[in-house]
Amino acid sequence: MSVFGGPAWQRVEDGQWYFHNFATEQPDFNWDHPDVRADFLTTLRFWSDRGVDGFRIDVAHMLTKDLSEPLPSRAELDAIDRSTGTHPLIDRDEVHEIYAEWREVFNEYDPPRTAVAEAWVDTPERRARYASAEGLGQAFNFDLLEADFDPAQFQAIIDDNLAQAKSSGSSTTWVLSNHDVTRHATRYGLPPLRGRAVKQGTEWVAAGGPADQLDRERGGRRARAATLLLLGLPGSAYLYQGEELGLHEVAQIPADHRQDPSFFRGAEFDGLGRDGCRVPLPWEPDGASFGFGSAPAHLPQPQWFDQYAVSLQDRDPSSTLSLYREALRLRHPLQTGEELEWIETGRPDVLRFARPNGWEVVTTFGDEPFDLGDAATDVVLAAAPLDHSRMPGESTVWIAPQSLLD
Incomplete structure (x- = not known):
């Protein structure tokens, strides 16, 4: 089964099949082939030569695979221990040989190019391998992104991840929102999960985003508080576009306007998909796409976007945008060990x-x-x-x- 739902194998016209962990438009490469590895090194140098500072490696734990027959069933795959480095699809040990090659390329530059892994793995020890100095150098810590707005949860997560970073010799990372989850201004305005194994916000979106279930003002207030806490922590902070405006999740997107493959293929964990956090930003309070372009945006923007427009917040010293800018300005001289x-x-x-x-x-x-x-x-x-x-x-x-x- 594909992560996005449906079969993970696709047949082409000549009768051959290819494997895709995600969408059919995303065939998985054969990383055992030297031409694949060489081509990616060429790509890394192409962008590094043009001055990019670094790279975010999506699904970094699922590059290499063992597709030797007989292929296991979904039930058999789910039963395999994912912490040994030998799972057929996930977090295989040999993936780190690839990232060691990439690190050699990154270190050819002055300053060396940075990289961060999106690695959903089972143990801190497995995640530390992606963050090593011989590999990508950092790995996303998604623990705060999954936490309720709760002091005990925040303190435990902070302590745990600082200890992990110290043991691995890497710099820890912090993130509250990204392109895969409900925006944190909305998450914090919904009732807390308190450990329920669901993706926060998906139930609310599936219900049509009822206004009486979301405290928008409280969610926005908590989001500002959480962001300043995050930006005060040791390590690297990653921000997701739109959070600097205090944007909430867009829940009411008609089915014929949705674009996330997980919606069309019935991926249960993502509910109706992740389009709600990917709606284009409002730059102006009016216009066909609130300043994003001259025509309507590729994902529909709600009318309430007008009050979050960049042009309005830009001249308001009390706005969320102004708070972010001031926090980032102060963070430079305040940074320390x-x-x-x-x-x-x-x-x-x-x-x-x-x-x-x-x-x-x-x-x-x-x-x-x-x-x-x-x-x-x-x-x-x-x-x-x-x-x-x-x-x-x-x-x-x-x-x-x-x-x-x-």
């Missing part, structure tokens, strides 16, 4: 940590305000305005002495 120390707050719904240079991050996950005391005078950025020394619930502040910014 990739460590943190938790500071006791006396409240389970408030997390506070300090970086080695004295930069502190405080996040309130509950509804109640939190009094920063004298530290309020050193607040350099806040997801929401303070009331004297009190920060509101569901917010984040950055605290730093002026000497770090001079």
Whole structure:
């Protein structure tokens, strides 16, 4: 079975068959063939010569395969241990020989080109192999992307991934949204999953995106708070287009306008597909596609996009876009060693940590305000305005002495 549903084998006119883990338009290459490996090295050099900084390797754990007969059934595949490096399709040990060749190419450049793996593997030890200095150098950590807006979950994930990064010698990564999941502004406005094994947001989209099930304002507020926490963490942060505008998921896309292959092939995990987070951005509050082009966009944009337009947020210092820009500006001088120390707050719904240079991050996950005391005078950025020394619930502040910014 294909990941997107339906058969993974496609027959062509001359009677031969080809394998596709995903869509029929995406045939899997034979990585045992030296010409395939050489061609990809040519591609990496082509773009590196043109100045790209790095590469995101999609489905990095599913390049190499063992398709020797007899081929296992789906049930047999599902029963095979995926942590041994010998699964026929997933996370095979020999994939790292390919990435070692790629790393040699990346290191030919000054500065060396970066790379990050999208590797959905079963153990931290397996993920660390993709993040090694001899391989791609980084691997996405999707744990926060799958978490509820919950202080205990966030703290455990942060501790766990910093420990993994230290043991592997790589820099950890953080991400809240991407092209495969419901936007985090929407996820945080829906009831928490509390461990249910479903993809957050898919049930809401399947129900037609009912307004009474989504607290848009709360979701947006929590998203701003979570983003400032993420950008204050040690390691690399990855942002997904549109989150800097505070965009929500677009749920109401007619079937004849959907484009995600997983929708057409009946992939259950993705529900109605991933088109809702891929709708083109609104640049202007009006026009056929809100400034995206002169004609309607390839995915329909809802009317509420007008209030999230770049041109409106660009001149509003309190907008989400302005918050992102200021956070990224401050993050440069504030960056320091990739460590943190938790500071006791006396409240389970408030997390506070300090970086080695004295930069502190405080996040309130509950509804109640939190009094920063004298530290309020050193607040350099806040997801929401303070009331004297009190920060509101569901917010984040950055605290730093002026000497770090001079």
